[in-house]
Amino acid sequence: MVSIRSETPRVKTIRFAVPHWPGHLAGQHADVRLTAEDGYRAERSYSIASPPGAPGPELTVERLDDGEVSPFLTGQLRAGDTIELRGPIGGHFVWSASEARRPLLLVAGGSGVVPLMCMLRHRRLSGSLVPAALLYSCRTREEVIYRHDLGDIARGDPRFTLRITLTREASTAWSGPSGRIDLAMVRALAERLGETADCFVCGRDGFVEAASALLMQAGQPAETIRTERFGATGPLTH
């Protein structure tokens, strides 16, 4: 482990130096394996947050109170420590700027933003002109991962539209949308992109189910929608 930085009170981004890291595609994940002295093993998957070509790989990990791996990664790992990492893994939930033929429509719930942020970073790093939009649902402003980075990307790029909606925040400091994602929010972004998009949805199971349905109601064909679900035991958990 090279370095660790906080994104939110519960979420940290960990940079690793991996000899012979083969590179990765935006959206892929890596498997982390922890081994205790007596051979006991715990393994979990985490989405890669750093874009292809940037220093890393970096994983963004949310600390779950009842987790087995995430409390260790976010609380006990020290610079110089070595862990076992396998990857990159996944060939479906990936986006490549050079192969993109349609706008990019991203819908994230909570920590589901990680692989989508990787796609946005990759898009920016590659200088892609593909129009993109991110609809990001979080409970509170404090829990918005990458809030400043996302703001930077949005300010510098007229082809990128960012919409963050908070489902629990009641704050005068927040002037943005609130409440769960709904058809109006999804439609507004789809219309802004103007044509059928490549859609990527990531978050907990219930969120992904709802978001996929909204995308289809907004006119996105099912085959354009790719989903990644962080269930109770999926990536970014435990």
Next chain:
Amino acid sequence: MATRGFKGMRSGTQSKRLPPGQHLARDFPVLSAGPTPHTPLGEWTFTLEDEDGETLASWDWEEFRALGATEVTTDIHCVTRWSKWNTRWRGVTVDRIFEAAGLDEAPAPFVMAFCDGGYTTNLPVEDLLEGKAMVAWDYDDEPLEPEHGGPARLLVPHLYFWKSAKWVRGLRFMEDNEPGFWETHGYHSYGDPWSEQRYDGD
């Protein structure tokens, strides 16, 4: 290689009943590549096809259910590392499906399971016979929910659960073991959890 400072949860569930790298899930996680399909039962069919896509046998929902149900209680193992013990299913065995189709012998050694939404997965026929697999329509005594593959999914519990294709609509026989959806995207062609065959090359 031990990870400095890692002790683990030691909840006693790293038993021999769990394949390597797995842990027990408290719930029943849902994973999918895309949105959940919703096929009306009136339009649902299950079909056996030969390599050219010709229909060998086909049943609508009522006919399929009338083939006769078997119940099974079994452990399941997902490649994302969760497992569940003692899951209960009801459906028709692949043995019975082949029998009802008049197939004494499979016309080819492999099948591609095909599904609503476009999902596919490849399997050797011998991994589906002799009670090893069924097409299930009930889970835990309730009709299988769409998110979990309803109205019916393939159930092949001795392999990683991506082989238990959700929303299954049929099997197409193949001479060669062509890769299905996840197998084309980096996952192992066979998927034996006990040999930890998760990814291509394992």
